[in-house]
Amino acid sequence: MRVELGYLHNPKAPAADAAVAAVLRAVERSRADGLPLAGLHIAFDWCQYRHTFREPVVDRRSVGPGEAPAVRELAVDLRQAEADRLEHLAERALRRLAALPAPAPDRLYLEEFVPLRRSVIWRFNALYWREIERWETTLNRPFEAALPGGKSDASNPAQVEEAVEQFFEGLRALDKRGALPPELFVLEIGAGTGERAGLWLDRFRDLADSQGKDYYGRVRFLLSDYSMPMLERAHGNVLRHADKVSFLGLNATDPLRSLGFLRYKILCVHISNVYDNLPTDEVAKRDGRLYLVEARAYVGREAAVEVGQRYGVEPEALLRQVDLLLRIGPEASPDPAQGVGFWRDLWQLVRLEERYVPTDVRDPALIPGLDPEVLAEVLEGWPGDLRCHLSNGAVQSFVRTLPLLHPKGTLQVQDLFVTDLTEYGRGFRGPGKLDGSIVNWVNGALLRTAADRLGYRLHWAPFLYRPGSAIRIL
Ligand SMILES: C[S@@+](CC[C@H](N)C(=O)[O-])C[C@H]1O[C@@H](n2cnc3c(N)ncnc32)[C@H](O)[C@@H]1O
Known part of the structure; x- marks a missing residue:
C-alpha cells in the first residue's frame, strides 16, 4: 500500500493527522473484514479550489483483463472531509472497490466514461464563455470576481509595460539591421475583456x-x-486604437487554421489564463504501468431533483434539460434567468467518477498533433508513481501557434504552470471550478520537451507583479 501526503506541501492546509488516522482506521477495519487491499494507493490532497469535481473521498480502479483491478485508489480531499465522517466515507469507498464496478443508484450520470478531455464538463466550460453576458447579468457579478484578487493578472500595468519594452527592444534591433517588416503583426489569443490589449x-x-x-x-x-x-x-475597451485592431473569432487550440496567411510573420503573440482553461486529459503511472484517466460526470440524484424543483424541471426531464442547456443555452428555459439559475446550481453539483484504462505512452492518439516520443521522453524516465496532465489543448495550441512566429518573434504565455513534474506530488493541480469555468494547471515539462524537439527556446519567469501569485510567464 502506498500513502501520498500531497497536502503537506500546501502551507494553507491545516494539520490533518486526525483525518489521515481516520482513513487508516477504515483500512484496518477493511483488512479485518477480509476486503482486498493489494495495490491500494491513498492520496491525501488539500484542494485549494473552493469548488471542484471531487467528493471528499473518491475511489478509482484500473480496468482491464483479469478480475482483480491492478490499481485500487482512494483520493481524499482534506479540505472537504469532516474528520468524524471520514472513517465512514473511506470504509464505504473501500467496500465499493472490493465489489464489481456498477453505476451508483444515487447518482444521475450525465455521460458514459470518456477520456477527461472529452467529458461533458468541457461543454459547460464552453457554454460559460459563450453565455458570459447572461451569466454575469443574472448573477450580478463579473467573471473576474472569481479570480485571486478579483482582477486578471493579465492587465497588470507593470507587467504590460515590461512586455512592451521588451518587444520594442526587439523591433529596434530588427530596425537597425534594416530587417523590420512594414507591418508589425501582434496577436493576443483568448483576449477576454481586451483590457490588456x-x-x-x-x-x-x-x-x-x-x-x-x-x-x-x-x-x-x-x-x-x-x-x-x-x-x-x-x-469597447480598445476603441481608442480602433484603426490598429482587428477582431477575430479564433479557437486557441488551432491558431494556425485561421491565420495560416501570417505564417512566420507575427512578431509577438500573447496568451494569458487560457491554457489552463483548455481541455486536458490526465494520465497516472502506477507500478510502472501507464493509465489514461477516464471520467464520467454525474450529479447527486437527490440534490439534482431539488434543483429541478426550484426551476420547474421534473425529475424525469432533468437530463433532457441539461442537454438543451448545453446545446441552446439558458434560453432553452421559458425564463432565461431561471435557466441561468438551473445551470449554476446544477454545475455546482457536477462531480467526476474516474477509472484508469491501461494505455501506451507512444499511442499517437494520446496527444494528437504531438510527436509521441515527446511524451515518452517526459514519462518514461520518471522513477515512481505519478499522476499528471497531458494538457492536450495547451500543447496543441502551442504547437499550432509557433509556426506563426516571425524568426525573431516571441510567444509569451502567462498561466498556471507545473514546470517540474515533482510539483504534481506537492499539491492539487486541478481540475477546479472557477465560477462557471474550469481550471487545470498546465504541464510545462511537456511543453518544454515539445519546444526542444521543434527547435524553439523556452524560458520561464516568475510573475513578480502580484505577491503570492502562482502564475508563471513562459
Ligand atoms: C480566464 S479568461 C482570460 C482572459 C484574458 N486573457 C485574461 O487573462 O484576463 C479566458 C478567456 O479565454 C477564452 N477562451 C477559452 N477557451 C478558448 C478557446 N478554446 N479559444 C479561444 N478562446 C478561448 C475565453 O472566452 C475567455 O475570454
Missing part, C-alpha cells in the same frame, strides 16, 4: 512617440477570442 497599445503608442519611431502607425493588433460576447466587450 488596450493597456499594451497605450504604452506602445507612448513609447514609439517618445522614441520618435513610427512603429505605432505600423502595428496590426489581432485581438482574438472564441467568445463573441468577449470580443464585443474587448471592442
Whole structure:
C-alpha cells in the first residue's frame, strides 16, 4: 500500500493527522473484514479550489483483463472531509472497490466514461464563455470576481509595460539591421475583456512617440477570442486604437487554421489564463504501468431533483434539460434567468467518477498533433508513481501557434504552470471550478520537451507583479 501526503506541501492546509488516522482506521477495519487491499494507493490532497469535481473521498480502479483491478485508489480531499465522517466515507469507498464496478443508484450520470478531455464538463466550460453576458447579468457579478484578487493578472500595468519594452527592444534591433517588416503583426489569443490589449497599445503608442519611431502607425493588433460576447466587450475597451485592431473569432487550440496567411510573420503573440482553461486529459503511472484517466460526470440524484424543483424541471426531464442547456443555452428555459439559475446550481453539483484504462505512452492518439516520443521522453524516465496532465489543448495550441512566429518573434504565455513534474506530488493541480469555468494547471515539462524537439527556446519567469501569485510567464 502506498500513502501520498500531497497536502503537506500546501502551507494553507491545516494539520490533518486526525483525518489521515481516520482513513487508516477504515483500512484496518477493511483488512479485518477480509476486503482486498493489494495495490491500494491513498492520496491525501488539500484542494485549494473552493469548488471542484471531487467528493471528499473518491475511489478509482484500473480496468482491464483479469478480475482483480491492478490499481485500487482512494483520493481524499482534506479540505472537504469532516474528520468524524471520514472513517465512514473511506470504509464505504473501500467496500465499493472490493465489489464489481456498477453505476451508483444515487447518482444521475450525465455521460458514459470518456477520456477527461472529452467529458461533458468541457461543454459547460464552453457554454460559460459563450453565455458570459447572461451569466454575469443574472448573477450580478463579473467573471473576474472569481479570480485571486478579483482582477486578471493579465492587465497588470507593470507587467504590460515590461512586455512592451521588451518587444520594442526587439523591433529596434530588427530596425537597425534594416530587417523590420512594414507591418508589425501582434496577436493576443483568448483576449477576454481586451483590457490588456488596450493597456499594451497605450504604452506602445507612448513609447514609439517618445522614441520618435513610427512603429505605432505600423502595428496590426489581432485581438482574438472564441467568445463573441468577449470580443464585443474587448471592442469597447480598445476603441481608442480602433484603426490598429482587428477582431477575430479564433479557437486557441488551432491558431494556425485561421491565420495560416501570417505564417512566420507575427512578431509577438500573447496568451494569458487560457491554457489552463483548455481541455486536458490526465494520465497516472502506477507500478510502472501507464493509465489514461477516464471520467464520467454525474450529479447527486437527490440534490439534482431539488434543483429541478426550484426551476420547474421534473425529475424525469432533468437530463433532457441539461442537454438543451448545453446545446441552446439558458434560453432553452421559458425564463432565461431561471435557466441561468438551473445551470449554476446544477454545475455546482457536477462531480467526476474516474477509472484508469491501461494505455501506451507512444499511442499517437494520446496527444494528437504531438510527436509521441515527446511524451515518452517526459514519462518514461520518471522513477515512481505519478499522476499528471497531458494538457492536450495547451500543447496543441502551442504547437499550432509557433509556426506563426516571425524568426525573431516571441510567444509569451502567462498561466498556471507545473514546470517540474515533482510539483504534481506537492499539491492539487486541478481540475477546479472557477465560477462557471474550469481550471487545470498546465504541464510545462511537456511543453518544454515539445519546444526542444521543434527547435524553439523556452524560458520561464516568475510573475513578480502580484505577491503570492502562482502564475508563471513562459
Ligand atoms: C480566464 S479568461 C482570460 C482572459 C484574458 N486573457 C485574461 O487573462 O484576463 C479566458 C478567456 O479565454 C477564452 N477562451 C477559452 N477557451 C478558448 C478557446 N478554446 N479559444 C479561444 N478562446 C478561448 C475565453 O472566452 C475567455 O475570454
